[in-house]
Amino acid sequence: MRKWKTHTPEGAFDLLEHACARKRGVEDKITRVYRASGYFEVQTPTFEFYDVFADESGDIDQGSMMKFFDRNGRILVLRPDFTTPIARLCATKYADAVFPKRLSYTGSAFRDGDGGASAGAVQKEFTQAGIELIGQSSPDADAEVIAVTIRALLSCGLEEFQIDIGQAEFFKGIMEQTGLDDDMTERMRRLIDKKSFVAVGELADGYQIDKELKSLILELPNLFGGIEVVERIKTKPLGSRAKRALDNLMEIYRILADYGFEKYVSIDLGMVQGLNYYTGVIVKGFTYGVGFPVCGGGRYDNLIGDYGKGLPATGVAIGIERVISALCHKANAVEEEAFDLPAVHTLVCFGEARETAFKIAEGLRGSGLCVEMWLGGGGAEEYAARRGIGGIVRVKDAETIEIVNLRDGETTETTLSGLLGGDGV
Numbered sequence: 001m002r003k004w005k006t007h008t009p010e011g012a013f014d015l016l017e018h019a020c021a022r023k024r025g026v027e028d029k030i031t032r033v034y035r036a037s038g039y040f041e042v043q044t045p046t047f048e049f050y051d052v053f054a055d056e057s058g059d060i061d062q063g064s065m066m067k068f069f070d071r072n073g074r075i076l077v078l079r080p081d082f083t084t085p086i087a088r089l090c091a092t093k094y095a096d097a098v099f100p101k102r103l104s105y106t107g108s109a110f111r112d113g114d115g116g117a118s119a120g121a122v123q124k125e126f127t128q129a130g131i132e133l134i135g136q137s138s139p140d141a142d143a144e145v146i147a148v149t150i151r152a153l154l155s156c157g158l159e160e161f162q163i164d165i166g167q168a169e170f171f172k173g174i175m176e177q178t179g180l181d182d183d184m185t186e187r188m189r190r191l192i193d194k195k196s197f198v199a200v201g202e203l204a205d206g207y208q209i210d211k212e213l214k215s216l217i218l219e220l221p222n223l224f225g226g227i228e229v230v231e232r233i234k235t236k237p238l239g240s241r242a243k244r245a246l247d248n249l250m251e252i253y254r255i256l257a258d259y260g261f262e263k264y265v266s267i268d269l270g271m272v273q274g275l276n277y278y279t280g281v282i283v284k285g286f287t288y289g290v291g292f293p294v295c296g297g298g299r300y301d302n303l304i305g306d307y308g309k310g311l312p313a314t315g316v317a318i319g320i321e322r323v324i325s326a327l328c329h330k331a332n333a334v335e336e337e338a339f340d341l342p343a344v345h346t347l348v349c350f351g352e353a354r355e356t357a358f359k360i361a362e363g364l365r366g367s368g369l370c371v372e373m374w375l376g377g378g379g380a381e382e383y384a385a386r387r388g389i390g391g392i393v394r395v396k397d398a399e400t401i402e403i404v405n406l407r408d409g410e411t412t413e414t415t416l417s418g419l420l421g422g423d424g425v
Helices: 017-036 083-093 139-156 168-178 182-193 197-205 211-222 228-233 240-259 320-334 354-366 380-387 416-420
Strands: 047-049 067-069 075-078 101-110 125-134 161-167 265-268 281-287 295-299 313-319 346-350 371-373 391-395 401-405 411-414
Touching: 017 101, 017 125, 017 139, 017 320, 083 101, 083 125, 083 313, 125 139, 125 320, 139 161, 139 240, 139 281, 139 295, 139 313, 139 320, 161 168, 161 240, 168 182, 168 211, 168 240, 182 197, 182 211, 197 211, 228 240, 240 265, 240 281, 281 313, 313 320, 346 354, 346 380, 354 371, 354 391, 354 416, 380 391, 401 416
Parallel strands: 161 265, 346 371, 346 391
Antiparallel strands: 047 075, 067 075, 101 125, 125 313, 161 281, 281 295, 295 313, 391 401, 401 411
């Protein structure tokens, strides 16, 4: 009856101390970049009412949500992402706030069978860190969240990555020109998103679409590269909606170039996912060693209005596990350790002088060292050697202290005041 007692559920994983330290280190670096740019952290509940995410126009597959019931029979959902709860928060808690509002978050999200994957395994619980710029509708706002994301990735140690930017309105504008109904437009979108070249052509052949427009639709899956892609497509017979989308994309690119980040940015006009959700720029980030985007997001001007207060918004989320997977790939590639893993600097041993030992330990910790107390009898040297601890402090009595450097075997004696300073603290 208890055969699962020693197992974790599918898609859930334990993190041992080194892996956990690595993860916290990445999160801390990203969070510092966010704070430095004025994005301050908020927290939303780990679970919410299903109604918060039930809108079919959302960017989350309804079937991937992990649902359960409260005691009153209401459907609850483990948070599948952060943007939607933050949209609810902005509409309900910031009614009188000064906008624009810059918000950040870090925490676990949950999806059943989602691609929150790393190292070849599907994670049903995964960590996201991201930012949302609320109340500002401009290319400068979109460029800012992308630039902050680039700085955050660089702070983690990633150097070779690419941020692809697309435009939801570009595809919508082209489909508006074709006259296709909503069902056919959605079918076309799915095929283009999958880069299904033949199927896109077969579907286009079944309708009376302008020859040049049909050629452009067939070309969409291959429309990626530098800013020259947009410049070339602007010569095509586009309607005003599609042209405005391209102008917006070019302006965002120019702003990112002013940031000095153009080398990290490319254009992808075939990026057409989540068009019921995104209303402008769409963002995906890729790097070596990871089969999924390490970050993603875009502009979603209609979402907050669903919760009672219409506000434009844009944001990007970073997948922490995916970044770590990319860093591990990089570390293996260059055969060097890319992370500062936890280390104990000193082991304090004592006999009868317990009070003095505690004082020494706290004094050393106050100077920035990681210090363990030896609570056993003999065997301290063997334990320290196996743990990679650099030195042992033996407290013989209230004033006599022996220091053993385990790196070179040198032993010295000192006093409490000599170790911690003239006042013994």
